[in-house]
Amino acid sequence: MKTNQGKNFIRLPMKRLNRILALLLKDMKDLNDEGRELPIRWNIMHMYSSVQIAKLLAFKRGINTELAAIAAALHDIGVVKTKKRKDHAQAAKPFVYEYLNLYNSQFGDKLGEITEEEIELIVTAIVKHSEKEKIDEHPFIELLKDVDSVDRYLHGVITKSDHLNRCKRVTRELNLESIIPLGIGVEYE
Numbered sequence: 026m027k028t029n030q031g032k033n034f035i036r037l038p039m040k041r042l043n044r045i046l047a048l049l050l051k052d053m054k055d056l057n058d059e060g061r062e063l064p065i066r067w068n069i070m071h072m073y074s075s076v077q078i079a080k081l082l083a084f085k086r087g088i089n090t091e092l093a094a095i096a097a098a099l100h101d102i103g104v105v106k107t108k109k110r111k112d113h114a115q116a117a118k119p120f121v122y123e124y125l126n127l128y129n130s131q132f133g134d135k136l137g138e139i140t141e142e143e144i145e146l147i148v149t150a151i152v153k154h155s156e157k158e159k160i161d162e163h164p165f166i167e168l169l170k171d172v173d174s175v176d177r178y179l180h181g182v183i184t185k186s187d188h189l190n191r192c193k194r195v196t197r198e199l200n201l202e203s204i205i206p207l208g209i210g211v212e213y214e
């Protein structure tokens with residue numbers, strides 16, 4: 026990371042992420058809800074908020090922050106493209122490659138390439154992100170599962186079983202377990 030020594034500001038290295046978000050929003054903003062299980066506004070909202078949660082958790086866990094956020098930005102592209110939730114993690118694979126290759130060809134020289142190794146890591150995490158019950162040994166893959174669970178919970182989505190367990194673990198990890206309500210069977214207003 027550049028530290029801008031001697032200057033009175035800091036800027037996180039998010040240029041690649043921000044360009045990918047711009048590409049995604051450009052494609053998503055005019056889609057309509059016809060035939061969709063989830064309205065497109067949900068996908069847009071969940072995309073942006075997952076990105077920010079991914080950054081915070083990645084900092085906490087010592088994981089590459091921008092890369093974690095790029096995976097979060099693209100994680101539900103399978104839902105966006107197929108309009109369905111069923112098997113959306115697997116369905117995402119070709120679209121993730123498509124967006125990352127498009128980014129590289131149009132902006133890689135100027136803003137920095139996403140390497141093949143990074144692409145593979147992002148694709149793997151996205152393809153596995155629905156397997157909330159499994160604890161993966163790769164921290165990057167685990168992070169995306171946690172991010173998805175926590176972001177949905179914070180948006181007021183009914184949260185149970187493996188998603189709930191993940192939310193509980195994350196709130197403990199962040200020392201927020203006494204503050205964030207996660208009691209089963211309680212609807213918080």
Ligand SMILES: [Fe+2]
Pocket residue numbers: 071100101173
């Ligand atoms: Fe998601």
